Amino acid sequence: MAEAILRPQRDAARTRAAILAAAQDAFSVRGYSDTGVRDITAAAGVNPALVSRYFGSKEKLFEAALSALLDAALITNLPRETFGEDVVAILTATQRGQRNPLPMMMLAGADSTARAITDRLLKGIFLEPMTRWYGPDRGAEKAACFTLLASGLTLYRELYPLDALNAGLSEETRRWLVAAFQSLVD
Amino acid sequence: MAEAILRPQRDAARTRAAILAAAQDAFSVRGYSDTGVRDITAAAGVNPALVSRYFGSKEKLFEAALSALLDAALITNLPRETFGEDVVAILTATQRGQRNPLPMMMLAGADSTARAITDRLLKGIFLEPMTRWYGPDRGAEKAACFTLLASGLTLYRELYPLDALNAGLSEETRRWLVAAFQSLVD
DNA sequence: AGTCCATGTAAACCATCGTTTACTTACTCG
DNA sequence: CGAGTAAGTAAACGATGGTTTACATGGACT
The missing domain is CATH 1.10.357 (Tetracycline Repressor; domain 2)
Structure with a gap:
């Protein structure tokens, strides 16, 4: 499928970056408390649980997105x-x-x-x-x-x-x- | 008790004003989404359900507090x-x-x-x-x-x-x- | 090829929060 | 005095949302 081409198989770094980018987009437009983890991961095309895995928490994700x-x-x-x-x-x-x-x-x-x-x-x-x-x-x-x-x-x-x-x-x-x-x- | 003196028995107008004042305090310091209805009513010393009764909703309460x-x-x-x-x-x-x-x-x-x-x-x-x-x-x-x-x-x-x-x-x-x-x- | 770990997923958990419902209590008016 | 109504309360409802758990799967290395 095309999806497999766009985000090839399994790549932790790429997945992490996709979440970070989606978080920056969402936080910039809708704000911290108005964007859910599920919104971000849906935009990135990944599972909500990966926020906890790669960033620890929504707070930490925000901090990473902002400081970047x-x-x-x-x-x-x-x-x-x-x-x-x-x-x-x-x-x-x-x-x-x-x-x-x-x-x-x-x-x-x-x-x-x-x-x-x-x-x-x-x-x-x-x-x-x-x-x-x-x-x-x-x-x-x-x-x-x-x-x-x-x-x-x-x-x-x-x-x-x-x-x-x-x-x-x-x-x-x-x-x-x-x-x-x-x-x-x- | 002293409480009965401070907010005498039952007074709709006074209760409504107490909620509004507590809402102005809370919204000014902690913001809209960070202050719960229970925070406001606890500060006002009344029941959370009274927000719905006197203002309809938290949104309406915010609007009333801000425009006042x-x-x-x-x-x-x-x-x-x-x-x-x-x-x-x-x-x-x-x-x-x-x-x-x-x-x-x-x-x-x-x-x-x-x-x-x-x-x-x-x-x-x-x-x-x-x-x-x-x-x-x-x-x-x-x-x-x-x-x-x-x-x-x-x-x-x-x-x-x-x-x-x-x-x-x-x-x-x-x-x-x-x-x-x-x-x-x- | 087979094992093993990193990667990803599905589903449930648990707390929070706005709101509603059913009920109790106090005041007022006839 | 006693009924009726306004005021207030307690508890639960339903939805949302962050996080965790248990499980599936792909890929690398022996």
């Missing part, structure tokens, strides 16, 4: 002169529901266990690198403001989509965003 | 000259976990039904008044940017508390926030 995405989302070494432009370009380039770690973190806000995981990763990714840039005090402030802006923007692009921040993003609004980000590093 | 808080949170008629200062003062004055509608909306993001309710209320409260101020096009943009900022700030004061936005809010950071808000209405 965050590793590819670092933006701390952009040039200062065009920081605002670059960040806005990156954040407005992402399409809805495409394995985006930011909405994934926000969609996890309602579940206390997922929130704890997100909390830890958030501080490790955003806070720590910016602290290295600006020193402990001002770095924490810069990181907080940056995270505030980026999260807010993503929130209303992905979660409660406002047209004014998606298809209807005007040049005036875009410049306001750029200026807000740029004023952080000036 | 939003009614008291309108900030659309602040003077333009001090808009930034006023908004920042309001947003940084709220204490954590004190029946704040903004974190309540964000914590509802993970649940699809609560998100639908929040989505509707959000657009009614923020979008519609700002549209009246600035006209349909620029009003939508202003509202989106305002909501983005306010939500982001609240997010990292309430949900993933960053010290730099709470106790450690420096004058420099505060001025950055004021400028960001003020530049919206200039």
Whole structure:
């Protein structure tokens, strides 16, 4: 059958990756507590029990899915002169529901266990690198403001989509965003 | 007993109000899907079945709790000259976990039904008044940017508390926030 | 070829949660 | 005082969901 060709016989690594990818998709769109293990495994075409086998639990799967995405989302070494432009370009380039770690973190806000995981990763990714840039005090402030802006923007692009921040993003609004980000590093 | 004095015998209105208040507290702190009906009614000191009786369902209770808080949170008629200062003062004055509608909306993001309710209320409260101020096009943009900022700030004061936005809010950071808000209405 | 372990599956388990039902209790009004 | 109704309660129902258990199967190595 075609299925046997698509996912050849038995391959633990491939199966694990399929579950992880399906989890990233689902968590990014529907959130942590709104997606069941059965949803993920159905999308991956595998058995629900394999989540326990390969990741231990749904929590651990979430942590693995989120941290894998965050590793590819670092933006701390952009040039200062065009920081605002670059960040806005990156954040407005992402399409809805495409394995985006930011909405994934926000969609996890309602579940206390997922929130704890997100909390830890958030501080490790955003806070720590910016602290290295600006020193402990001002770095924490810069990181907080940056995270505030980026999260807010993503929130209303992905979660409660406002047209004014998606298809209807005007040049005036875009410049306001750029200026807000740029004023952080000036 | 003292209990009988605190909540005298049988009073439908008082019981309903106690449930609503407990729901606002719980939803603001732990989110929609993470707080059970039994949690709310236990905090209110009543029977879980009364949620169905007085509000119909958990969803309806959430909607009632959220809209009651939003009614008291309108900030659309602040003077333009001090808009930034006023908004920042309001947003940084709220204490954590004190029946704040903004974190309540964000914590509802993970649940699809609560998100639908929040989505509707959000657009009614923020979008519609700002549209009246600035006209349909620029009003939508202003509202989106305002909501983005306010939500982001609240997010990292309430949900993933960053010290730099709470106790450690420096004058420099505060001025950055004021400028960001003020530049919206200039 | 035959054995053995990793891989995958089916089904049940168990806890949680929103909600409903049947029942009890207190207050009110005639 | 006594019936009737509103208020409140206890317990169970039905569904969902994460996880576990027992079992089947494919592939590698001797």
